[in-house]
Amino acid sequence: MTAAEMVNKLDLQVFSGEKGLDREISGGYMSDLLSDVMGNADEGQVWITLQTHKNVMAIASLKELAAVILVNGHKPDDDTAAQSNEEDIPLLGTSMSAFDITGKLYELIYK
Amino acid sequence: MKVKEIIRILDARLLCGEDQLDYTVEMAFASDLMSDVLTQNNDHVLLITGLANMQTIRTAEMSDINCIVFARNKKATPEMVELAEESDIVLIECRYSLFKTCGLLYQAGVKPIF
Amino acid sequence: MSETITEEYSVTGGDFSRAGYASSQIKKILKRMDVDKAIIKRTVVAAYEGEVNIVAHAWSGKIEFQMDEEQIRIILDDEGPGIEDIEKAMQEGYSTATSAIREMGFGAGMGLPNMKKNADHMHIESEPGKGTKVEIRMERMVRE
Numbered sequence: 001m002t003a004a005e006m007v008n009k010l011d012l013q014v015f016s017g018e019k020g021l022d023r024e025i026s027g028g029y030m031s032d033l034l035s036d037v038m039g040n041a042d043e044g045q046v047w048i049t050l051q052t053h054k055n056v057m058a059i060a061s062l063k064e065l066a067a068v069i070l071v072n073g074h075k076p077d078d079d080t081a082a083q084s085n086e087e088d089i090p091l092l093g094t095s096m097s098a099f100d101i102t103g104k105l106y107e108l109i110y111k
Numbered sequence: 112m113k114v115k116e117i118i119r120i121l122d123a124r125l126l127c128g129e130d131q132l133d134y135t136v137e138m139a140f141a142s143d144l145m146s147d148v149l150t151q152n153n154d155h156v157l158l159i160t161g162l163a164n165m166q167t168i169r170t171a172e173m174s175d176i177n178c179i180v181f182a183r184n185k186k187a188t189p190e191m192v193e194l195a196e197e198s199d200i201v202l203i204e205c206r207y208s209l210f211k212t213c214g215l216l217y218q219a220g221v222k223p224i225f
Numbered sequence: 226m227s228e229t230i231t232e233e234y235s236v237t238g239g240d241f242s243r244a245g246y247a248s249s250q251i252k253k254i255l256k257r258m259d260v261d262k263a264i265i266k267r268t269v270v271a272a273y274e275g276e277v278n279i280v281a282h283a284w285s286g287k288i289e290f291q292m293d294e295e296q297i298r299i300i301l302d303d304e305g306p307g308i309e310d311i312e313k314a315m316q317e318g319y320s321t322a323t324s325a326i327r328e329m330g331f332g333a334g335m336g337l338p339n340m341k342k343n344a345d346h347m348h349i350e351s352e353p354g355k356g357t358k359v360e361i362r363m364e365r366m367v368r369e
Contacts, residue, residue, distance in 0.1 A: 030209040032143035033328055036161060036183070040208070048210070050147055050333075052318070072147075097224060099141040099159065102210055103217025110214065145330035149270050150339050162330045166277070169245030170330075173252065173273045175266055190242075 001025050001108065003067045003090050006046065010104055012069060013093040015076050017084035023066040027109060030102050034059055041065060048102055052076050057083035057091070065089065069105075071098045112136060112221050114178060114201055117157070120219050121180065121205040121212060127192050128178070128201030136178055138224045141213050145170040153224050159216070161209050163187055165194065172198045180205055182212040230254060232290040236279045238305065241329055244280040247288045248273040251299070258292070261367045267343040268297055268363050274336045274343075275301040275359055281326045282306060283356065297363040307353040315341065315349075 004021040007014060014021070026044030031037050032051055041047060043064040049056065052074050060068050061083075067090040070076060076084070076091055084091035094101050115132040118125055128134070136157040142148055143162045154175045160167060163185035171179055172194075178201040181187060187195075187202055195202050205212055217223075232254065234247035252269045260268075272288070279286040283305025291298040308314045315337050322332025341347045344361035351357040 028210040028214075030141065030213060031161060032147070033161065033330075034324075035328055036143070040183070050142070050144065097140065099139045099213050099217065099221075100223035102141065102213035103223070106210065106214025106217060143330060144333050144335075146274075146333045146335040146339070149274060150335060150342075152266070154266075164329065165242050166244060166330055169249065169273065173245070173248060173266070173269045175262075 003046070003092075006067070006105070006108065007090075007092060009108055010094065010101065015070075015084070015091040015093055016081040017067075017088055017090040019085075020067070020088035020090045023090070025066045025109070028102065028105050029065075030098055037063065046105065048098055048105070050074050050098065052080060054079045054083055056080060057087060057089065060084075060089050061087040067092055069094060069101060071096060071101055112216070112219065114203075116219070117178075117180065117216065118203060120215050121203070121207060123180065123203045123205040126187055126202040126204060127196050128199070131177075131199070131201050134177060134201060137222055139213070139216055139221045140224055141209060143209075148174060148176070151224060156224055157216075157221065159209060159212055161185055163191070165191060167191070168194045168198070168200065171195075171200050177201060179203065180212060182207055182209040229291065229293045230258070231292075234288045234290070236276060236283075236286045236288060236303070238280060238282070238284040238286070238303075241280055244277050245273055246276075247290075248276050251288075251290050254290070254292070255297070260297070260365065264297075264363055264365065264367070268299070268361075271340045271343040271347075271361050271363075272299050272301075274340045275299070275361070277331055278336050278359075279303045279305070281322060281329075281331055286356075295365055297365065299361050301359045301361075302356070303358075304356040307355055307357055308349070308351040309353050311349050311351060
């Protein structure tokens with residue numbers, strides 16, 4: 001599944017990084033602790049979080065994540081969106097809670 | 112879903128709350144940020160988190176949360192267990208990532224809040 | 226019964242292992258006094274957010290608790306860096322917390338707004354370089 005297909009199926013908002021929507025998704029990682037994502041997330045995963053600041057994209061880039069989904073209707077900070085465009089990593093959003101969107105993405109990937 | 116089913120589905124370990132294996136949670140909330148947990152105002156939700164410190168237990172106490180699943184193989188300290196026991200909070204340790212923990216419970220029918 | 230209860234707790238800046246102790250004591254009193262459950266929750270969530278703020282930002286502080294038949298008052302008074310711009314601090318998402326505090330599960334800029342949301346009345350005074358005083362009041366009459 002590509003990030004674009006995930007956006008369609010989960011009805012996600014695309015904030016930025018549209019050029020990266022063809023990235024292939026290998027799995028998901030849910031965390032709000034940046035150090036944890038640095039240590040434990042894997043390449044190609046979709047990162048689900050409510051953190052909105054710029055460091056999120058720096059980590060997504062370093063870990064070569066496929067996309068970032070902001071939950072609970074959070075909007076990215078301006079410099080976070082700018083960085084997502086630079087890195088071509090889609091920055092996405094949903095009004096759903098982390099548990100809700102994680103459950104739905106898990107079903108999409110593993111059913 | 113009963114506490115004992117959560118433990119079975121997650122292949123998890125119960126740390127305290129042996130007398131509450133039949134306690135039932137309908138809804139779950141997943142976050143590592145206690146600030147986030149403190150803004151949700153449902154009672155009796157299951158908290159799934161990768162943050163294991165004293166503040167996790169305190170936050171549950173203040174928010175009337177009676178059951179916590181620590182994901183990512185996070186370990187609770189004896190001090191945390193003691194505080195949880197004082198407040199009748201069930202603590203469960205699970206080896207899976209937060210993503211997998213939420214995915215499995217969602218599939219098994221636990222509902223999100225809102 | 227026209228009893229007035231007052232208590233005072235001291236809070237140490239930086240001591241995260243004890244953060245929440247005062248709020249926990251307050252919760253016990255409120256439960257013992259048979260305060261409405263929803264009011265207890267709003268009160269202790271606001272108190273706890275304030276207590277964590279003192280631990281996260283200030284050097285030391287005290288929390289005063291007063292309760293009579295009509296009202297619950299909690300005054301969180303700290304010696305610390307103070308707040309430069311209170312209006313800004315009240316905005317959701319604005320935070321001056323360090324990354325260490327964020328890794329503790331706080332510092333997302335939700336504390337003061339959440340205190341205001343839970344309290345019936347809230348008043349903040351602050352002097353940069355000296356400290357901050359936050360007062361929250363709850364009416365004991367059940368809403369709805």
